[in-house]
Amino acid sequence: MPVRKTEGRIPDGFQAGDLGESFSSADNKCCIVSYITAPLCINRENNYVVFVMDAGLAASVQSFEWTFTIDGGTPDSATTDFGQTTYTPSAEGNLTVNVRLLDAGANEQANLSLTQQVSTLNGELEALITEAANNPGAGIGNPDVLRELVNDHNPYYMNVPLQNPETGDGFSQYLFSTVVDGVLETKQDKRNYLLNQVASSINDAETDFVSAIGPGLGVAKVRMLLVPMLLPPSSLAFTELPDTNAENAAADEQLRQQIAAMSEENKIDLFNRIRFPKSNILLCGKLLEAFRDKYFSGVNFDDVLQKMSGTMADWISLNYNKGPLHRN
Amino acid sequence: MCSTTPKTKAASPGVKAPSQIGDKTKSQHTLQQYLDQIYPAIRGELGPDLGQKTHVAISIYLQSKGLNHKYAGTFDDEHQFSGSLLKVAAMSAAFKLRQEATDLADQVNHKTVTAVNATQFFNKLAAGFNLSNAVDGITGNSSVNKKPAYTDILSVTGFPSSVNVDFTPSFLNHMRQMIIVSNNCSAGECIVRLGYPYINVKLMEDAFFDGTTWNTSTPKGIWLAGTYIEPTCFNVSKNLPYVRITTTNDCGQTNTCGSAQNTSSREMARFFLKILVGQSKGESASQGMFNLLSEAQAGVDTSFVSRVTSIPLLFSVEGVKIGIGPLKPDPERTPTILSEGIIINWDIADASEQKKWDDMNLTGKAAICWQNLNNKKSLIPGIAKVINQTISKFINQEPI
Numbered sequence: 249m250p251v252r253k254t255e256g257r258i259p260d261g262f263q264a265g266d267l268g269e270s271f272s273s274a275d276n277k278c279c280i281v282s283y284i285t286a287p288l289c290i291n292r293e294n295n296y297v298v299f300v301m302d303a304g305l306a307a308s309v310q311s312f313e314w315t316f317t318i319d320g321g322t323p324d325s326a327t328t329d330f331g332q333t334t335y336t337p338s339a340e341g342n343l344t345v346n347v348r349l350l351d352a353g354a355n356e357q358a359n360l361s362l363t364q365q366v367s368t369l370n371g372e373l374e375a376l377i378t379e380a381a382n383n384p385g386a387g388i389g390n391p392d393v394l395r396e397l398v399n400d401h402n403p404y405y406m407n408v409p410l411q412n413p414e415t416g417d418g419f420s421q422y423l424f425s426t427v428v429d430g431v432l433e434t435k436q437d438k439r440n441y442l443l444n445q446v447a448s449s450i451n452d453a454e455t456d457f458v459s460a461i462g463p464g465l466g467v468a469k470v471r472m473l474l475v476p477m478l479l480p481p482s483s484l485a486f487t488e489l490p491d492t493n494a495e496n497a498a499a500d501e502q503l504r505q506q507i508a509a510m511s512e513e514n515k516i517d518l519f520n521r522i523r524f525p526k527s528n529i530l531l532c533g534k535l536l537e538a539f540r541d542k543y544f545s546g547v548n549f550d551d552v553l554q555k556m557s558g559t560m561a562d563w564i565s566l567n568y569n570k571g572p573l574h575r576n
Numbered sequence: 577m578c579s580t581t582p583k584t585k586a587a588s589p590g591v592k593a594p595s596q597i598g599d600k601t602k603s604q605h606t607l608q609q610y611l612d613q614i615y616p617a618i619r620g621e622l623g624p625d626l627g628q629k630t631h632v633a634i635s636i637y638l639q640s641k642g643l644n645h646k647y648a649g650t651f652d653d654e655h656q657f658s659g660s661l662l663k664v665a666a667m668s669a670a671f672k673l674r675q676e677a678t679d680l681a682d683q684v685n686h687k688t689v690t691a692v693n694a695t696q697f698f699n700k701l702a703a704g705f706n707l708s709n710a711v712d713g714i715t716g717n718s719s720v721n722k723k724p725a726y727t728d729i730l731s732v733t734g735f736p737s738s739v740n741v742d743f744t745p746s747f748l749n750h751m752r753q754m755i756i757v758s759n760n761c762s763a764g765e766c767i768v769r770l771g772y773p774y775i776n777v778k779l780m781e782d783a784f785f786d787g788t789t790w791n792t793s794t795p796k797g798i799w800l801a802g803t804y805i806e807p808t809c810f811n812v813s814k815n816l817p818y819v820r821i822t823t824t825n826d827c828g829q830t831n832t833c834g835s836a837q838n839t840s841s842r843e844m845a846r847f848f849l850k851i852l853v854g855q856s857k858g859e860s861a862s863q864g865m866f867n868l869l870s871e872a873q874a875g876v877d878t879s880f881v882s883r884v885t886s887i888p889l890l891f892s893v894e895g896v897k898i899g900i901g902p903l904k905p906d907p908e909r910t911p912t913i914l915s916e917g918i919i920i921n922w923d924i925a926d927a928s929e930q931k932k933w934d935d936m937n938l939t940g941k942a943a944i945c946w947q948n949l950n951n952k953k954s955l956i957p958g959i960a961k962v963i964n965q966t967i968s969k970f971i972n973q974e975p976i
Contacts (some may be wrong), residue, residue, distance in 0.1 A: 285601060372597050372644070394594045406599045417596075424595035 251306035251516040252451045255299050255331045259517035259527075264299065267524040271362045271466045277302035278358050280294070280347055286364035290340055293436065297524075298331030298347055305349070308357050313348040318366065341536070365423065375396045391430045398455050401427065401467060404526045413542075418549030422561060423533045426568065429470035430469040432460075438468060446519050450512070458504045464569065467525045468532035472518055475531060476510075478538040483510070488574040496570060508531035532568075539564045543575070598935055603666075607638060610969045611648035613976055614962060621958030623950040626908055628654065629825050634962060635845035638970075639852055639939045644936065646964060652842040655795040657826035657835035658915040658947045659901020660758045664847065665784075665800035666766045667755055667868065669775040670729065671861040674741060675881075677701055677730050678860075681739040693737055698726040709780070710773035711790040713972055714801060719817050721771045728769045728910040755868040755897060758877050764805030768814045772801045782850075784843050786849045795821045797843040802836025825913070825948045830906030837901070841945040848943035856939070869895030869919065879918050884960045890968055895919040900951065914956070915947030920965065932971050942967065 264270035264279040269286060272279035283295040296314070300306040314333050316324040319341035326333060337343055343366050349358040373394060380387040390393065397405070405423050434442070444462055449457035476484040485508060489499045497535040507515065521527045541553060544560050552560045567573055615634070622632045633656060635649035680701050682691040691697040691944040707723055708715060715722070729747045743751070753762035756879060767775070771914060776799075785797035801819035801946045822835030829832035851869070854862025871877060872895065879896040881889070899915035922940045924930050925935055933940050946959050 281905060370597060370600065373594055376594060388594060398594055398597050399600070402597065403599045403601045421595055 250310050250330055251300045252330050252447070253512065254447045254450055254516055254519060254523075255297060256306060257301060257516060257520075258299055259520050260513070262517075262521070262527070266527060268526045269362065269364065271360055273358055273360060275302075277305045278349065278360060280345070280360040280362055281524065282345070282362060283402050285526070287367045288337055288343065288364050289369055290337055290366055292396075292399060293334050293336045294400075295332065295334050295440075296345060296347070296362075298349070300331065300349070300358075301484070305357060307353045309349045310352045311350045311354075313350055315344075315346045315348075315569060317344045318342065318494065319347075321421055338429075338442065340366050340368060342366070353533060369395060370398045373410070389428065390432055393428055395422070396431055396436070396467075401525050404529040405533075410533075410537055414548045414549035414550075416548060416550070418553045419537070422536060422549055422564075423529070424430060424552060426532055426565065427529055429565075430464065430467050433469060434464070443519075443523055447523075450515055450519060457508045458501060461504055461507065466528035468521045468528050469569070470522050470528055470531050470535070471569075472522060473500070473507055474535050474568070474572075475521070476507065476514075477503075477519055478542075479531075479534055483514070486572065488572045489521045489570070491570070491573045496573075497499045501520065535568060536564060539567050539571075542572075543567075596937075597783065598937075599833050602973060603641075605846075605970070606964065607636065607646040607648040607970045609976055610773055610974075611636065611650060611962070611966045614965045614969070615650045618958050618961050618965075621955065623767065623952065623955050624908075629827065630909070630950075631656075631824065632946065632949050632959075634959070635841040635944065636963065636966060637849040637943045638847050638967065639856075639941045639943065641717045641803065641939055644937065645849060646970070647845075650687045652845075653796065653840050654796075654824045655797075655799070655822065655840050656915075656948045657823045657903070657913075658844075659837060659899035659913070660763070660804070661723050661897055661899030661901075661915045661917055661945075661947065662837040662839060662919060663754050663758065663763045663766075664780060664844075664865075664869075664897045665775055666763065666770060667751060667797050667865055668847065669770050669778050670743070670751055671864055672745070672768060672778045673724060673726075673729060673770070673774065674743060675861050676704070676828075677732065677741040679703070679853050681732070681741050684735075684739045685737050687721070688739070691739075694759045696736075697732050697735075697739070698730075701726065705774070705777070705838045706975050707771075707773040707777055709787075711774040711787050711799060713790055713819050713821070714772045714776050717772075717817065717819060718817070720773075721768070721816070722773055724771050725769045735941070740772075749801070752868065752871070756871045756875050756877065757885065758872075758898065760799055760804040760806055761809035761811060764803035764809060764815065765811050767800070767803045768811070768816060771945065772816070775800050784847055790821055793822055795823075795838070796840060798847065800837055804837075826901075826903050828906050832903070832904075839945075839947070841947055844945035844947075845943050846896075847925035848919055848945065852919050852941055852943050856941075866895055866919070869897060872896050872898075879916055880914055880956050881906075881916070881918070881960045881963065882955065884957050886957050887960060887964070889920045889923075889960055890964045891917050891920040894921050899947070910950040910952060912951040913947070914949045914951050915944075915945070917945045919943055920963075922971075929971070935940050936971070938971075 264281050269282040270279050278300045280434045281297045312328045312331050314326045316335050318339050343364045345362040347360050348356045351357050362435055376388055377391045405427055445455045445460040448454040449460045464471050489496050617863045633651035635652045638646040684691050691700050731744045732741050750762040750765040753759040754766050779798050780787045782824040789796045803816050805815040818836035820836045822833050823835045823838050826835045851862045851865050855866040873893050877898050879893040882893040900912050901908055902912050920942050924940055949955055
């Protein structure tokens with residue numbers, strides 16, 4: 249099945265550009281989405297996904313021929329069975345990504361292109377890393393994690409709006425640290441593996457959906473059950489979980505089974521919103537705001553972080569990772 | 577698993593945390609890239625291009641709220657004669673001397689150093705200087721005074737334990753005349769009292785002049801070793817010989833290119849930036865110099881670009897030192913050339929424009945030096961255009 253179910257639709261209410269950097273065909277039957285928005289970074293891996301939204305086109309496509317060329321140099325080519333691939337640029341310059349959707353006779357059915365600038369690692373961050381390495385003290389954190397966030401995802405976490413804007417940078421700090429936690433805990437290989445487990449469960453039931461959506465997924469470790477519970481249209485009733493591990497795990501599984509019972513379209517949409525870093529980080533921000541509104545309504549994020557020794561932030565983070573929890 | 581939920585205070589002022597590094601899609605082009613694009617397009621409005629001697633140098637520093645000031649420059653390392661602009665070097669040396677004396681006074685007041693009268697005080701002050709480190713061209717000249725005339729510059733009172741230092745009224749008056757109205761006689765008085773060695777050493781200590789280049793074909797930085805004293809000046813008898821080094825623009829029709837009041841635009845702009853940064857931190861010396869430059873702008877010697885009316889200026893000038901320097905005779909040039917160092921404040925129109933400056937962590941102020949412009953009023957709007965367009969396009973990150 250070359251055009252998988254998970255690449256057969258853009259989430260309801262979304263455009264391709266809401267998932268990442270994208271290019272759509274003129275007839276809007278298909279599109280390509282890049283996980284990372286340019287400028288890309290040399291020697292850093294990126295993922296590309298092709299969605300085929302038109303049923304007729306989807307039925308004819310049998311393979312995807314990818315070509316990557318930097319400034320007209322020697323192309324890198326690959327053919328995949330379904331519409332996803334990874335690419336790591338090895339030189340600076342202008343990268344052209346081209347994908348041809350081919351039928352069984354290798355005839356081109358559609359053609360998509362994306363041009364992205366490739367440059368070096370962010371100089372400001374590298375200077376901070378070097379300075380931290382040369383000076384005693386706590387340092388600035390894990391360099392590899394920071395490199396991923398700043399080089400790959402910073403247009404995303406820097407542009408998550410609050411429903412009700414606030415002064416101060418508490419929200420942006422909290423969102424950044426939550427995404428850092430996600431990237432720190434689960435490396436990119438593992439993240440891809442976990443997402444592929446969910447995709448397999450949807451596309452061909454090779455894995456168990458309920459188990460697959462158990463862990464936090466994507467760059468910000470978003471737990472799928474929180475999304476329909478806390479965010480509109482709130483299709484899952486708000487349910488507090490016990491805080492003891494065994495009881496929490498059992499209750500968590502029951503909630504995941506409720507998600508498994510949703511329509512296939514809903515599950516695909518939830519998966520794709522979590523799959524792409526841009527929408528994943530947006531979800532993270534929305535969930536943090538939803539928990540804040542739920543438990544500490546009216547408290548701005550500067551105070552959430554700083555007052556009461558940060559216990560409000562701790563509670564929100566605990567709920568983000570294990571909740572919603574019953575509060576004694 | 578270790579949590580990084582932030583609870584501790586933010587990074588030190590001026591030092592960005594990784595979370596504060598700007599959106600990569602919004603800050604792709606540098607200030608230099610815009611100047612590189614704009615300057616050639618406007619070059620024709622800056623007078624005839626006859627090679628290096630007619631290079632109109634310009635350097636722009638946009639002040640950061642932290643340490644990452646944005647810089648762009650063209651012909652910015654070329655050592656050019658710039659006339660009265662170099663009087664700021666004497667001003668800088670004077671404030672430096674006052675600061676060093678103030679620091680010594682604090683030590684006397686805290687009894688870590690003993691000085692019971694002005695003579696002892698100035699002896700101790702002089703002992704702390706390494707004026708023999710001035711370049712050979714100055715130290716080897718037997719006709720120039722080798723040290724400042726301390727008592728003609730500073731007054732020291734309040735012995736034994738409430739010592740206070742300030743400029744003498746006479747010196748202060750001459751320094752004000754030197755900067756605010758660019759009086760040559762007063763400039764000479766200041767320079768003679770300070771002496772070439774002190775001015776040169778302090779410029780080198782602050783990395784505004786590279787002492788290893790003074791007698792090469794490419795000197796680098798700010799050079800002041802000429803008094804400006806004219807035959808009609810009250811102090812003509814004090815005049816000192818000029819110590820000249822190679823410039824790129826003051827050769828006349830000969831190969832003799834030496835001048836005594838020269839700079840590269842990069843170091844001069846950085847000098848003005850230092851005043852701006854220090855003034856914003858409330859440093860006394862920087863505030864004092866800024867005040868003089870501000871009075872100059874408020875007086876008759878206003879910035880040349882601030883006088884432009886043919887195009888709208890996107891900024892206002894807060895402080896200035898202009899230069900009108902007489903070149904050696906050259907029929908291909910005007911008799912005098914223009915230069916200036918300025919501190920500007922960008923006219924930020926509204927909240928959305930303010931956000932652009934904030935997103936780049938910039939204050940909206942800049943330190944600029946341009947020099948070697950033929951003295952024709954019609955050429956000055958070209959400089960204003962370069963400043964307008966370079967900064968405006970950079971802030972708006974317009975496509976290049």
